[in-house]
Amino acid sequence: MAYVARLKKEYKERIVAALTEEFGYSNVMQVPKLEKIVMSRGVGAAVADKKLIDHAIDEMTMITGQKAVATMSKKDVAAFKLRKGMPIGAKVTLRGERMYEFLDRLVTSALPRVRDFQGIKATGFDGRGNYNLGVTEQIIFPEVNIDKINRINGMDITFVTSAETDKEAKSLLTELGLPFKKN
8 A cells, every 4th residue: 555644644534524614615626735835945145155055955855855956046136246047045846745744744843843932923824825934944854963054044935725715724724733823
């Protein structure tokens, strides 16, 4: 039998029923689902030092278990000594099993390691059912060896859902285990 991620199995067995009951969907296909997770990191200092991009790509590859790619600048900016096509960041798009595995690790082991953690803000929704989360330090992930990093950087994590509204998306992400702050 093929391996199925814990959260994916839980989504099919429990979360679909809970969301159908909460929002009154008439069809299982109306229930919102998590489509992808995009992790991105800007490395502004990479204009001066090209090795920083390699470090960022290696760290994101370690954290997600999938090869990260460099993001390139779209235009010249003379004030930053930036040319079109220079690498200025790194990103990874996770789908399927890897997405659910990453979300499981984020919720169970990475977020609890944040200093003074009270939950994540519920203000990161974009109005179309997607959620953005900023992480200030990459050392919250257990895959990152603190001794081998050269500088502490943050990253952005975007949860793309098929939900129509922010309320549906928040219910989905709460059911998947994201700890939102209590108002």
